Every structure is written in structure tokens, then in C-alpha cells.
Amino acid sequence: MFAWFSDLTPREKRTMTACFGGWSLDALDVQIFSFVIPSLLALWHISTGEAGILGTITLLVSAFGGWLAGALADRYGRVRVLQITIVWYAVFTFLCGFAQDFTQLFIFRALQGLGFGGEWAAGAVLMGEVIRDRYRGRAVGLVQTGWSVGWGAAALLYTFLIAVLPVEYAWRALFWIGLAPAALVFFIRRYVEEPEIRRDVAAPAGPLHIFSALKPPYLSVTWRVAMMVTGAQGGGYALGVWLPTYLKTVRGLSAVGTGGYTLVLILGAFFGFVTGAYLSDGIGRKRTFLLSAVASIVLTLVYLFAPLSNDWFLPVGFVLGFVSLIMFSPMGPFMTELYPTAVRGVGQGFCYNVGRGIGALFPALVGFLAAKVGLTTAIATFSLSAYGVMIVALLLLPETRGRSLTSLEQTTA
Numbered sequence: 001m002f003a004w005f006s007d008l009t010p011r012e013k014r015t016m017t018a019c020f021g022g023w024s025l026d027a028l029d030v031q032i033f034s035f036v037i038p039s040l041l042a043l044w045h046i047s048t049g050e051a052g053i054l055g056t057i058t059l060l061v062s063a064f065g066g067w068l069a070g071a072l073a074d075r076y077g078r079v080r081v082l083q084i085t086i087v088w089y090a091v092f093t094f095l096c097g098f099a100q101d102f103t104q105l106f107i108f109r110a111l112q113g114l115g116f117g118g119e120w121a122a123g124a125v126l127m128g129e130v131i132r133d134r135y136r137g138r139a140v141g142l143v144q145t146g147w148s149v150g151w152g153a154a155a156l157l158y159t160f161l162i163a164v165l166p167v168e169y170a171w172r173a174l175f176w177i178g179l180a181p182a183a184l185v186f187f188i189r190r191y192v193e194e195p196e197i198r199r200d201v202a203a204p205a206g207p208l209h210i211f212s213a214l215k216p217p218y219l220s221v222t223w224r225v226a227m228m229v230t231g232a233q234g235g236g237y238a239l240g241v242w243l244p245t246y247l248k249t250v251r252g253l254s255a256v257g258t259g260g261y262t263l264v265l266i267l268g269a270f271f272g273f274v275t276g277a278y279l280s281d282g283i284g285r286k287r288t289f290l291l292s293a294v295a296s297i298v299l300t301l302v303y304l305f306a307p308l309s310n311d312w313f314l315p316v317g318f319v320l321g322f323v324s325l326i327m328f329s330p331m332g333p334f335m336t337e338l339y340p341t342a343v344r345g346v347g348q349g350f351c352y353n354v355g356r357g358i359g360a361l362f363p364a365l366v367g368f369l370a371a372k373v374g375l376t377t378a379i380a381t382f383s384l385s386a387y388g389v390m391i392v393a394l395l396l397l398p399e400t401r402g403r404s405l406t407s408l409e410q411t412t413a
Helices: 003-007 010-043 048-076 078-096 102-130 133-144 146-164 167-177 180-191 207-214 219-240 243-249 255-282 285-305 310-328 331-336 341-359 361-373 375-394
Strands: none
Touching: 003 133, 010 048, 010 078, 010 102, 010 133, 010 146, 010 167, 010 180, 010 243, 048 078, 048 102, 048 207, 048 219, 048 341, 048 361, 078 102, 078 167, 078 180, 102 133, 102 331, 102 341, 133 146, 133 255, 133 331, 146 167, 146 255, 146 310, 207 219, 207 341, 219 285, 219 310, 219 331, 219 341, 219 361, 219 375, 243 375, 255 285, 255 310, 285 310, 285 331, 285 375, 331 341, 341 361, 361 375
16 A cells, blocks of 8 residues: 555655645644633633634735745745745744733734645645655645644643643633644754756746736636635634534533543544545546535535434544545645646645635634524635635636646646
8 A cells, every 4th residue: 555655766755744744733823722712711701703713814914925935936936935834834824822811812813824825835836746656645745634634732732731731821822822733843943945847947037926816728727626625614614613613512522521522533634635645546536525525415414413312423523534634645646746846836826825815714714604694604604605615716726637737838727
């Protein structure tokens, strides 16, 4: 199953290691907030709508951060921009732990989003260009498992800190730990090199390059991919951001129990990432996306509305995490294979992060709708709508499995 890994060059392996670390720590910093929400509701007496806004602002600003970082990666290099974005989001996650009110936390979370969006944009393009065509799908997909590792680390840290510290300090300590990703930059500076394919392409000049993916011949592909990502991200965020709160307030679990149940879903997510990595090379990018989206609709309905005991919640949560995260493994290679090198950074950065930014509205919408119809119905409404949007967009996009990056230099996307 992993025999292909021994065929990778040292350079490919080092790049995978660095990006895996980046994705893991990226997820750690961002997912911390989902575990902090119940504490803020109790300590600051904010509404669910305000909590949704705090969850949304990071993701919304990440849309611009990723778009900008993608353009800068085309101009100044993938590796350099990757380092800057990691330090940026680590510092502002750390500062969130010092916030004294809603406004301060809102500002720090917004600034965190710039680096959060930028890190994915630079890292995904770097991976897609360094890994050869034959192994791109599974390699980039396996690196994507770093998200579940970081998410799991956030759940473990929450479970531990909430058990040993007073609640008013535990949530702050979670954010302070978010400074850790900055240490990864030392490894990247020493061991990760710029992709060779980019060295052969002239760096774009001028600030207008940021709009390159929004012009012909790339515009038609760009809006379709952005719509597809919007659906995938919106569906995931509508449930993921509110899951700890749902488990605690609707299912009546303790704080420690909430962390445990979330870990089971995260374990399923890990295997989903791995499965998606292999499926994207085996059956194609589009079929993998569609399989995951349809299965996510079914499992979300079961998880939220079936009369399950808390014991059954564990295996069903595992399967939900499994099917809903399969779709994220092919995203990096899929977008890499749609754009030529000169616009790959800005194209990929725009599509993924604008899609994520629009999808980021869903947690806030869930929060506001929950005040009227309840959290369960609100989560289901926006999760299922998002996956429907994803499926429609996919039907308008081409399959890219096996596409050579060098072929894109002579043709348009």
C-alpha cells in the first residue's frame, strides 16, 4: 500500500514532511476555537450568533489571505510565502489567548485568518509541483491527513486542559499553545527547496496578477472550482464548528465526553483522508468527490436525526468523519492540474480560499438559525444545502487524473 513511498526522492519526502507539519499545525490552531465556544458562551455570555461570527471571521478573512498568498507565491516563491504564513497564523492564534472581550478576540481571529488561508495556498501548490504526476494524488492526499492529526491534537489538548485547569484559564491556554507552529519554519528554511517547474517560468510582475485567474481563459474553470469548494467547506464547517457545542448542549455530554466523542469522529476523518488519497488516483478526482458528497448527506442525516443512543453515536460518528473528509484529499492535486505554473498559485489560492471564505458564512448562519429552530435543524439545513452546491459544481468540471503539469504550459486551463 505504501511501497510507492520508497520510490520518492529525498526532495519529495522532505516537501511532504514540511507540508504535513504545516497542515497539522494549521488545523490545530484553527480547530481550537470549536472547543472554546462552550467556554465563551458560559464565561462571556455571548449569543450563539456572536459565537458563529467569531468562527466565521477567521475563515472569511482566510479567503483574501489565501488569494493574496497564492499571487505572492507566483511572484516570490512557494517556500518563502509558506514560511511567512505559518509564522503569521501562529502569532495571532497565540494572541487570541490574551483577548479580554468579544471585540479583541474578533480582531485577533480576523488577522489569524490571513495566515491560515495563505498557508494552504502556498503549501498545496508546492506539493503539487514537487511530487511527480504518477504519485501526486496519493501524496498530496496523505499530506492532507495532517488536518485530522491537528484536529485530534486540539481535541486531546482540550480534554486534558479542561480537566486540569479552571475553565477561565483552560481556553486561554489552548490558544497560547497555538504558537507552536512557528518552530516548523526552521525545518522549512533548511530542507525545503523551490519546485523546479517554477524556476523555468518567469515570475509575474505587477499587482494586477492577483486577478489573473478571473480572466479568460481561466475564468470559467475558476468560478466552478470555487463553487465546488464552497459546498465542501460549507458542509464541513456547518457541522465541524458546532459539533462540540451540539454534543454538550443537545446530547448532554460532559466537557470530557465531548472531547472523546469528537476524537472518534476525527479518527474517522484520518482514515477518510487516506482513503480519498488512494481513490483520487484509483477512480479519479471527480468520482471521489461525488462519492464523498453523497455519503456525507446520508450520514449527516443519520447522525443528527436518527434515534441513536450515545453508544451508537461513536461508530456513526466515525463513519461520518470518514466519508465527509474523503473529499478533501483530491482538492490539492485537482486544482494543481487545472492551471499552468504562471497562474497556479493565484488560481489555486483564489478557488480554495474564496470557496472556504464563502463556506465560512455557514457557521454564522447556523448560529443565527439555531436561535429560531434549534441547533440540530440549523446544522442539517446548511450542511445539506452546501453538499448540494458541491455536487452541481462537480458536474460542470473535467476529470484531471493523470494530467501532466508540463502539458499545461502549452495549453490553457
